[in-house]
Amino acid sequence: MYIKKLSMKNFKSFRNQQIEFSRGINYLVGNNNSGKSTVIQAIEFVGGAFTDASSFRTISGDGNENSNEDESGYVELTLADTNLAGVIDVSTVDQKKAKTLKEECVYQGDNGEWYLTVRRSLAEPKRIQILDKEKHEFSNRTGIDAPFKALFSPTVFHATDTPDEVMDFGATKILGKLIKAKTSDLTDTDEWNQFMDSYKKVFADDGKYAELLRDLNSSISDKTTQQFGPDIKVSIAFDAPEQSLFGKMGRTVVDDGVETDLYQKGSGLQRAVAFAAIRVYAEQQKASASTDSDSQESARTLPGPSLFLCVDEPEIWMHPKAQQALAQALADISQNEQVIVSTHSPYILQAFNRNVSGNSESLFIFNDDKTSENRIMKSTDFGCVHPNRPSLAEITYEAFQIPTPEFHSELYGMLQRKIQNSHIFSNGNESKVTLKKVDNVLRDPRIALSGQEKKLYSRFNSAGRKNGEWTQCVIARETLPTYIRNIIDHPESINVKEEAIKYFTDNPSQDVDVETLKNLRNEYTYEQLQESIKILLRVLHRMDELE
Numbered sequence: 001m002y003i004k005k006l007s008m009k010n011f012k013s014f015r016n017q018q019i020e021f022s023r024g025i026n027y028l029v030g031n032n033n034s035g036k037s038t039v040i041q042a043i044e045f046v047g048g049a050f051t052d053a054s055s056f057r058t059i060s061g062d063g064n065e066n067s068n069e070d071e072s073g074y075v076e077l078t079l080a081d082t083n084l085a086g087v088i089d090v091s092t093v094d095q096k097k098a099k100t101l102k103e104e105c106v107y108q109g110d111n112g113e114w115y116l117t118v119r120r121s122l123a124e125p126k127r128i129q130i131l132d133k134e135k136h137e138f139s140n141r142t143g144i145d146a147p148f149k150a151l152f153s154p155t156v157f158h159a160t161d162t163p164d165e166v167m168d169f170g171a172t173k174i175l176g177k178l179i180k181a182k183t184s185d186l187t188d189t190d191e192w193n194q195f196m197d198s199y200k201k202v203f204a205d206d207g208k209y210a211e212l213l214r215d216l217n218s219s220i221s222d223k224t225t226q227q228f229g230p231d232i233k234v235s236i237a238f239d240a241p242e243q244s245l246f247g248k249m250g251r252t253v254v255d256d257g258v259e260t261d262l263y264q265k266g267s268g269l270q271r272a273v274a275f276a277a278i279r280v281y282a283e284q285q286k287a288s289a290s291t292d293s294d295s296q297e298s299a300r301t302l303p304g305p306s307l308f309l310c311v312d313e314p315e316i317w318m319h320p321k322a323q324q325a326l327a328q329a330l331a332d333i334s335q336n337e338q339v340i341v342s343t344h345s346p347y348i349l350q351a352f353n354r355n356v357s358g359n360s361e362s363l364f365i366f367n368d369d370k371t372s373e374n375r376i377m378k379s380t381d382f383g384c385v386h387p388n389r390p391s392l393a394e395i396t397y398e399a400f401q402i403p404t405p406e407f408h409s410e411l412y413g414m415l416q417r418k419i420q421n422s423h424i425f426s427n428g429n430e431s432k433v434t435l436k437k438v439d440n441v442l443r444d445p446r447i448a449l450s451g452q453e454k455k456l457y458s459r460f461n462s463a464g465r466k467n468g469e470w471t472q473c474v475i476a477r478e479t480l481p482t483y484i485r486n487i488i489d490h491p492e493s494i495n496v497k498e499e500a501i502k503y504f505t506d507n508p509s510q511d512v513d514v515e516t517l518k519n520l521r522n523e524y525t526y527e528q529l530q531e532s533i534k535i536l537l538r539v540l541h542r543m544d545e546l547e
Helices: 036-046 084-091 093-105 145-151 174-183 188-205 207-214 214-228 244-248 267-291 320-331 392-400 407-420 435-442 480-490 490-504 512-520 526-546
Strands: 003-011 014-020 025-028 074-083 114-121 129-132 137-140 155-157 251-255 259-261 309-312 339-343 361-366 377-380 458-462 475-479
Touching: 003 036, 003 490, 014 377, 025 036, 025 392, 036 074, 036 114, 036 155, 036 339, 074 137, 084 093, 084 114, 084 244, 093 114, 093 129, 093 145, 093 188, 137 526, 145 361, 207 214, 214 480, 259 480, 309 320, 320 339, 320 526, 361 392, 392 407, 407 435, 435 475, 435 480, 435 526, 458 480, 458 490, 475 480, 490 512
Parallel strands: 025 339, 025 361, 155 309, 309 339
Antiparallel strands: 003 014, 003 074, 074 114, 114 129, 129 137, 251 259, 361 377, 458 475
16 A cells, blocks of 8 residues: 555645655655655644644745635545555454445545545644545544554654654554564464463462452442442453563663663664664565565565655765665665655665666655745656656756756757757768767757857867877867866866977967967866756757757
């Protein structure tokens, strides 16, 4: 089971936003304060993590809280699975509530999936509303909140979480699942049977504990008889404990020279232990899947309900190699569980497009302009060089407005391919588009660049040496995109400039000014790289229009 769709209406900075997630891993990328953490909070809100919704009131574009009290805010969420009824059956939802959910609320969706849509409003944060498939309206069903939490309880790692919060021993959490998987056979052991025998000797009706409570039971029975009549006996009984009870009693202890509880250690070590648990969980998932690959239930390799793992800025306190290892672990987990990760880290994002295929992963770029109607852009909706599968360089540019040499090279190569395949700018028999050809296209009136955008830049060109002699081509005059492209591709070119200076000093040429040659640096500024990328994007768009 996974989150198919999330809708936010007047929830913090989101006025009306929908997100369609992938079944596997989903990356949330963007600047600080762009809404990434709000999405994770919205998922928690539906799961019942907050009883006070005052902090989720809509924030207007100017950063002030909206005063229109008539606007009702809510978060709506659709859960999906090809066997949603079966998922409900194996959850801890009681049979009566499960029957109601399956018969009245689960409805057929797309691609053989079944959906369950719920809504939690800011006005009534303690009550979950479920969509009735026949009436097509949301209603509050008495007593459904607790069963729904048994079905949907996301595991969330916040950037500011304490170790008590991230190292949760609950049955729906990572550590709880690991403990349950490792101890599932405990009840079949002699040690457990001996423990239960000892427990019964102490707590059974004729045990020591019952003996100590005999006078208390008698006194309560007498007082009850006096009030309600004779023949009433009251006793305090203790049932045998279930195995799962002991998991909830656990605590995490760390010995780094001094043995203490985890919460007494530094923030870096706390997060390291928490994310180590994630990596162990990923390894267990892979191991279970490989040994159970022929089973129809192999998709659920560890016991318990779906994990719905949400991780907010996992890169904090982690060095690059640790980030890469965690990214791989999250990708591994996403083969069987849905993962939503908010990040700024290029080391985390390196896993995008590398570990899974098809529609099992998505990336969302958040626009921090809160007045914009389109706040979130999905990876399937962009990708200038690789449609629907943007590169890390393009993600960096779109999400953080950071120009990189890698993105410039991708765009320039894309422009060469477009020219080669163009009905307008190609003569049809070119096996390779030269850099001179690219410059001619950039200066073509049909491309409609401004005079400043067509400005030529002087570059030292080591290819100006032919058969041991230097030619006038040693000083190249190029448009900004070609100028930067050549510097990126041939950074070593400048190393032989002194040879050219000596040559033309000894062999003067009217076509080569030595002083000009001396001043060439083959360098570009951050602003020039940014401007060149904008030019390339504009030219690529213009070529699409012309074709």
